[in-house]
Amino acid sequence: DGGITQSPKYLFRKEGQNVTLSCEQNLNHDAMYWYRQDPGQGLRLIYYSQIVNDFQKGDIAEGYSVSREKKESFPLTVTSAQKNPTAFYLCASSTKRGGSSYEQYFGPGTRLTVT
Amino acid sequence: AQKVTQAQTEISVVEKEDVTLDCVYETRDTTYYLFWYKQPPSGELVFLIRRNSFDEQNEISGRYSWNFQKSTSSFNFTITASQVVDSAVYFCALSEASRGNKLVFGAGTILRVKS
Numbered sequence: 001d002g003g004i005t006q007s008p009k010y011l012f013r014k015e016g017q018n019v020t021l022s023c024e025q026n027l028n029h030d031a032m033y034w035y036r037q038d039p040g041q042g043l044r045l046i047y048y049s050q051i052v053n054d055f056q057k058g059d060i061a062e063g064y065s066v067s068r069e070k071k072e073s074f075p076l077t078v079t080s081a082q083k084n085p086t087a088f089y090l091c092a093s094s095t096k097r098g099g100s101s102y103e104q105y106f107g108p109g110t111r112l113t114v115t
Numbered sequence: 116a117q118k119v120t121q122a123q124t125e126i127s128v129v130e131k132e133d134v135t136l137d138c139v140y141e142t143r144d145t146t147y148y149l150f151w152y153k154q155p156p157s158g159e160l161v162f163l164i165r166r167n168s169f170d171e172q173n174e175i176s177g178r179y180s181w182n183f184q185k186s187t188s189s190f191n192f193t194i195t196a197s198q199v200v201d202s203a204v205y206f207c208a209l210s211e212a213s214r215g216n217k218l219v220f221g222a223g224t225i226l227r228v229k230s
Contacts, residue, residue, distance in 0.1 A: 041223075042206060042220035042221050043206070050216075058217070096216065104162070104216075106152075106160040106161075108157065
């Protein structure tokens with residue numbers, strides 16, 4: 001089945017540790033995205049990548065880093081510099097053709113708790 | 116600046132009632148796209164609909180319908196004969212073609228359907 005996988009579903013870390021969240025897609029989508037969701041709020045864009053080996057900062061990139069070495073994979077690292085890392089993290093992907101804006105498909109999310 | 120407003124934080128209805136979720140957006144672009152997503156308790160966002168700014172036709176899909184009005188910058192979502200399985204958080208989102216397919220989400224509306 002085609003889709004997006006994120007692992008693990010729940011992640012617990014101590015403050016001061018870096019942690020990497022995985023995101024894999026087999027939809028053959030060019031573009032991939034990372035969002036953060038806090039309780040009672042909408043999703044906010046952290047980073048996105050429209051092509052392999054290239055990515056751009058979103059609205060709240062501080063304290064996060066990404067890589068895009070393969071089309072299928074877009075891991076997100078939450079660094080110790082992120083002041084409030086506890087949140088629900090969602091990865092998404094979309095096709096990219098011409099200048100149109102296509103729907104993004106989301107993974108199941110990773111709930112990160114940092115204490 | 117982009118902005119998506121979902122003024123209804125939470126709505127409660129009884130099963131079989133019709134319910135409309137409001138979405139108002141702001142953009143200076145002439146080419147833009149509007150989306151609705153459903154987030155059930157499992158957390159994964161489910162794509163419902165995509166509309167471009169040049170297509171103001173209303174759309175119906177089963178019990179779901181969407182009313183897009185550029186004159187009022189609104190893209191409202193109606194569920195007819197609601198069911199308990201419709202209980203979820205619903206997000207409206209906007210993207211502008213000039214901004215690389217980045218989605219800006221509203222804060223979401225929690226819909227509770229009681230039996």
